Amino acid sequence: MSDMSQTVEKPRSFQEIILRLQAYWAGKGCAVLQPYDMEVGAGTFHPATTLRSLGSTPWAAAYVQPSRRPTDGRYGENPNRLQHYYQYQVLIKPSPPDLQDLYLGSLKAIGIDTDLHDIRFVEDDWESPTLGAWGLGWEVWCDGMEVSQFTYFQQVGGHDCHPVSGELTYGLERLAMYVLGIDHVMDMPFNDPQAPIALKYGDVFQQTEEEYSRHNFDVANTEKLLSDFENAEKECHAILDQEHIDPKTGKRIIMAHPAYDQCIKASHIFNLLDARGVISVTERQAYIGRVRTLAKACADAFVLTTAGGYTPEAAE
Template sequence: MTASAKQGSAPRCFQDVILALQTYWAEQGCAIVQPYDIEVGAGTLSPMTTLRALGPKPWRAAYVQPSRRPKDGRYGENPNRLHQHHQFQVILKPNPPDMQELYLNSLVAVGIDPLVHDIRFVEDDWENPTVGAWGLGWEVWCDGMEISQYTYFQQVGGLDARPVSGELTYGLERFCLYVFNIERVYDLPYNDPQSPYPLTYGDVFLKNEQQQSRFNFELSDADQIQRWFEDAETQAARLLQAACVLPAYDYTLKASHLFNLLDARGVVSPTERQSFIARVRDLAKGCAQAWEAGER
């Protein structure tokens, strides 16, 4: 932590945390990009991270990413399990020598005093076989609670990531539940509780959780989704052949999400599962390689 750490005014609601993080990382030279508009399971999968981690060009970006995990839906009945949660994602390439300090200052910016809270870096190596990526880093604990993932990317799409990028992921719902000392995610204040129209997280997202869970578990048409998967796969492969990387990657993400839907529907046998994952991985690797080649 350096003297430049600015103690933020204590955030009062979900969006205060987002705004504070955006402001902080914008001050560190990040491009604040908007959430990617294709379904992803994690902020890392956005091309703003996965693809940008490859190639020699420097890159700094930060964004909120709604992350869809169909299997985790609980019809809005579980206090913290969600079909869609939000990650705040930061990528710094190359990672600066003082990245840990920058990260710790971001905590100060959202009102966490490291001389009151016990902040720890606990070994946690990250791996995402679907995009052939891995890195070393930590999960960051605040009073025993995991509040962030911190990773130095070593490989993406099976390629060495040089220079190395540092990646930060804040799980926003969990982070806020902890900071605001609230048990149930739907009770989180979403906007300022003093505003004329205070909204809770539930006001904004409960219906979505209920209906998406119904869709994921009961109503989705597995045959149709299977066909869409195949279509997305074909489309991605065709685009890759034409060296049209970003659209190819979009359809790879589509395929990945469609597979997650099938999986949530419980229609994927363990053997098929491996094969689905391998098909997405091949596409993702192809995209990563084509992107990297285009950056050199």
């Protein structure tokens, strides 16, 4: 196999791939944010994507987001499935005209030689019923494997996106396994394999996958979860029902983010209930609808804030 055309050295570990993505997108002008400090199902839930894709204020952010999908738990046995995994997320508003080229540049940065591989943009329209959001784009294939989602947001939280954000989502484990040539996720080097204490992905996560799989499928207290869901829902509405003018400071403070935290919470609780198998098919739709109602209410609130593009002049 010819490595002559390689311009970038191959990364050697999972974390090196993350570090290179961080450096690449920082170099392209993105604010490199940190993960959101709550349990979310995907990087899109981070307010840096959901809320910041709304309104007219320009935005460019990149971050790693640990994500949880309780139903995907396999006790660490499945080579490709995890209940806790990482997504790398980039959101740029307005979407730049060269976003595809920027994206391909990021693949080169992590050691994918586009002269040797077959990179394809295959239709895949994105829709999140819980976020009331949809967009058009592709799944990106590298040699037949899906390595990213590429979406132009058209609507979020029921609001049309003006301007449109371009969103890139990399499934980090799968992408890294491909780049590193690893067949089972738990065998993947997490840090430098030459390091004095070399850790594999399994050293970090095998045990937690087992613990959370058991917990999510069999132990999580469904009665508590059901009431937590109700409480989060109530709290979200209660926060949004507050006066826009803070009586203490006299400032106009709309609490879109704290309310959205409750929406995130409700969404994760729903995922846990789903994994516990206590939600019937009909109820499922109803729960998704309730989370969507929260997401929409938060979006409605966010567009009334400064970050959401609100100006006192425009309001007059």
